[in-house]
Amino acid sequence: MNKDLKTVFIGINGYDYPYVRVRCYNFAKEVKKYGIDSRVLSFRDDFAPNLSGIEMLTLRDRRKLYLNLRALLDILIKKDDLLYIQKVHYHSAAPYFLSRMTGRKFILDYDDWDLDRSPLFNRSFLNKFFFGADGTEAVTGKIARDACACIASSSYLCDFLSQYNKKVFYIPTGVDTEKFKREKDNRSKDRINLIWTGNIWGNVIYDNVMFLLKCFSKINPSGKRVSLTIVASGDYYEKVKNDSAYLDYPGEVNFLNWVSPDEMNKILEGTDIGLLPLVTDEENKTWMMSKSPTKLFEYMAMEIPSVATRFGEAPKIVKEGVTGFLAENEEEFVEKLNLLISDDNLREKAGINARRDAEDNYSLNVLGKRLAQILKEILK
Structure with missing residues (x-):
């Protein structure tokens, strides 16, 4: 492999969004350890830092074209060889069009349904011009x-992409186990x-958060003090706060505003x-089936056993009774919570097992090495 070959990871949003933070910024950092010259091109961080993440997804076509033109010039000036396109949104127009015109290789990273x-673009003729097709499914x-290859974050997405491309690789979103580790035991x-x-x-x-609040209201803490903390943002957060006030709880419910991704480990301590x-x-349903559960990996890395719904990727990651528990419905969710609350030894052992599993299978060190091997094959 020629070490001068450059790879650019291209994302639509900023560092504060998991799909860009992990699958662009963190992946780019990890593959550098294996001699791959890499950088990140974030449409929001580099070209539109004044816009919110939601605004980035609802721009008019004129602004989308402007951002793509800037990206096109940026890639040409910096002479990137391999284009790592994270998601198929309007931001993929510049790298895909450039690949069609110049023969540059590109990888598609797909982490959501x-x-x-x-x-994409609102006007059909723009989609046809840049992508040679119109409509999300066709594009x-x-x-x-x-x-030249596709990277998928879940088993469901691997199966989906395999109908289009023979080279599909599974790389979950994972977690930075160096950052997310229990350095201080701040547990009460x-x-x-x-x-x-x-x-x-x-x-x-909203329905999911209300579900867990209802579960919390029904647990039997067996004489122990319990609390539930919701760390969140979003348009429906105030509605959750208001509607949750009508439930009776066996312990405190604390609502915290969203914190920087780089500070989340301190909250989890x-x-x-x-x-x-x-x-x-x-x-x-399909969207949730496709997701790679970022928060689950963060729990695991922080030695926190989890209770998750038996759906999507969770059953493939949570080892029942070993690193956490799975539940089918509200009754079983409450049952598994009661089990973890009542048994201190089980909770501690499951947390240690979860950390070990995160280090062995879902750490950025492991995933970065796997991705670097794929990139080296393509860059030959």
Whole structure:
């Protein structure tokens, strides 16, 4: 491999969004350890830092064209050889068009089910000009088919991309186990702390947070003090706060505003049990099936056993009774919570096992090495 060959990781959003932070910034940093010259091109961080993450997804075509023109010039000036396109949104227009015109190789990284919500150009002729197709499914299929390889974050997405491309590799979102590790044990000696973190952006996430609040209201803490902390942001966060006030709880419920991703490990240092409800509806079923559970990996790295819904990627990651527990419904969710709350030894042992599993299978060190091997094969 020629060490002068350059790889650029191209994301639509900023560092504060997991799919860009992990799959662009962190992956780029990790592959450098193996001699790959890499950098990140973030449409938001580099070209539109004044816009929010949501605004980046709802721009008018004129602004989308402007951002793509800047990206096109940036790639040409910096002479990147391999283009790592994270997601099929309008930001993929510049690198894909450049690949078609110059023969540059590119990889498609797919971490979410976006076929029903991918923001391409609003005007059909622009999609046809840049992508040679119109419509999210047609554009996604064309880009996946033309990629020299596809990287998928979940088993479901691997199967989906395999219909277009023979070279599909599974690399979950994973976790930085150097940053997410329990350096201080800030867990309370006389209270069991539960946590959920995330962006409550719509009805489906609202329903999930209300589900876990209802579960918390029904637990039997067996004489122990318990608390639940929600660390969140999003348009539906205030609605959760208001609607949750009508429930009776066996312990404190604390609502914290979202913190920087680089500060989340400090919040988790005081946590005993992590929560990952995945209660879906028909509209979002495939999307939730496709997700790589970032928060679950963070729990594991911090020695926090979890209770997760038996759905999507969670059953492939959580080892029942070893690193955490899985639940089918509200009754079973409450049952598994009661089990972890009541048994201190089980909770501690499961947390240690979860940390070991994160280090062995889901750490950026492991995933970065795997990705570097793939890139080296392509860059030959």
